[in-house]
Amino acid sequence: MAKTAFVDFKAVKAAITMEQVLQHYGLLEKFKRGTDSLNGPCPIHNGSNPTQFRVSISKNIWNCFSECKHGGNVLDFIAEMEKVSIHAAALKAIGWFKLDPQAMAATSDNGEPGETDRPTPAPTAAPKPASPPRPAPASTPESSAPNTPLKFRLDKLERSHPYLLEERGLTPETIVDFGIGFCSKGMMADRIAIPIHNVKGEVVAYAGRFNGVPPEGAPKYKLPAGFRKAQELFNLDRAIKESADVPLVIVEGFFDAMKLHQHGCCKVVALMGSTMSAAQEQLIRQHTNSRSHVIVMLDENEAGKAGREDIACRLSKFCFVRVLQFDQPDMEPEHLSGEEVQQFMEGTL
Numbered sequence: 001m002a003k004t005a006f007v008d009f010k011a012v013k014a015a016i017t018m019e020q021v022l023q024h025y026g027l028l029e030k031f032k033r034g035t036d037s038l039n040g041p042c043p044i045h046n047g048s049n050p051t052q053f054r055v056s057i058s059k060n061i062w063n064c065f066s067e068c069k070h071g072g073n074v075l076d077f078i079a080e081m082e083k084v085s086i087h088a089a090a091l092k093a094i095g096w097f098k099l100d101p102q103a104m105a106a107t108s109d110n111g112e113p114g115e116t117d118r119p120t121p122a123p124t125a126a127p128k129p130a131s132p133p134r135p136a137p138a139s140t141p142e143s144s145a146p147n148t149p150l151k152f153r154l155d156k157l158e159r160s161h162p163y164l165l166e167e168r169g170l171t172p173e174t175i176v177d178f179g180i181g182f183c184s185k186g187m188m189a190d191r192i193a194i195p196i197h198n199v200k201g202e203v204v205a206y207a208g209r210f211n212g213v214p215p216e217g218a219p220k221y222k223l224p225a226g227f228r229k230a231q232e233l234f235n236l237d238r239a240i241k242e243s244a245d246v247p248l249v250i251v252e253g254f255f256d257a258m259k260l261h262q263h264g265c266c267k268v269v270a271l272m273g274s275t276m277s278a279a280q281e282q283l284i285r286q287h288t289n290s291r292s293h294v295i296v297m298l299d300e301n302e303a304g305k306a307g308r309e310d311i312a313c314r315l316s317k318f319c320f321v322r323v324l325q326f327d328q329p330d331m332e333p334e335h336l337s338g339e340e341v342q343q344f345m346e347g348t349l
């Protein structure tokens with residue numbers, strides 16, 4: 001598609017819904033549906049509050065009531081997510097949702113790009129949710145583009161920070177093993193920097209966990225803009241080196257994975273969330289076979305329960321899946337004792 005094409009933004013906006021775009025990013029599972037709304041954590045500033053980001057379905061607009069403090073239409077959203085112009089966002093939308101670029105091209109004689117006043121072929125009523133083109137997240141080049149390995153390393157990380165040793169109960173060995181540490185300055189200031197490796201073992205990003213309860217409006221985790229966490233599984237590069245006879249354990253968070261590893265459960269990967277993206281499913285599929293065993297152990301909360309059901313259903317098509325549930329509400333794998341980890345590895349928990 002020619003980059004210079006003039007795009008009729010109104011037609012693009014009318015052709016796609018916020019719901020489709022959230023689905024494209026693999027975020028829809030995180031959202032709760034109201035009568036005319038979708039509510040969830042803000043994907044733009046990577047927030048965690050489940051009500052801070054609101055979509056009006058009928059108006060096809062969004063608002064972040066937290067850090068971003070603004071909102072907009074569906075193209076504004078893509079522009080924010082991709083850090084590109086509205087024009088580039090429209091072109092991306094055309095590609096992702098296989099819209100007809102001919103129909104989307106502005107044909108005004110004055111050649112002015114941008115938001116035209118021309119009436120669009122379709123009535124300007126709210127987009128019809130019944131028959132939108134199906135998004136195809138798995139086949140879009142943008143969303144499946146691999147993360148680029150970083151050319152730098154964060155050094156001078158403080159390995160013996162009390163947050164890691166006391167608050168999270170990690171041993172110095174685990175801290176060094178995972179290369180994490182407290183960062184006192186720069187973009188990760190006051191955060192625990194956690195390197196994320198791709199399957200080849202190259203560092204593709206650092207996640208920054210605030211050391212403690214973050215101040216009002218600050219996210220618990222910071223991830224670099226443009227990093228696609230849906231493309232990676234934390235610790236996969238090391239998990240695949242473990243014996244094929246050992247089950248692969250899937251958890252939600254970095255600290256779940258690090259803690260299980262510390263307790264001797266080394267074949268563990270973290271989704272970095274409570275849902276499994278298509279790319280993550282593909283990664284698991286590539287490193288398992290029909291005899292492989294997978295244990296899904298998400299947090300014992302609503303998101304974790306929904307996530308594990310979906311994951312078990314999808315993975316059971318190509319390997320053996322066991323879902324581990326906890327009796328205690330809000331229990332997280334991170335809080336298992338070494339003894340309990342041994343028990344579940346032996347299949348007795």
Ligand SMILES: [Zn+2]
Nearest residue numbers: 042045064068
């Ligand atoms: Zn926000």
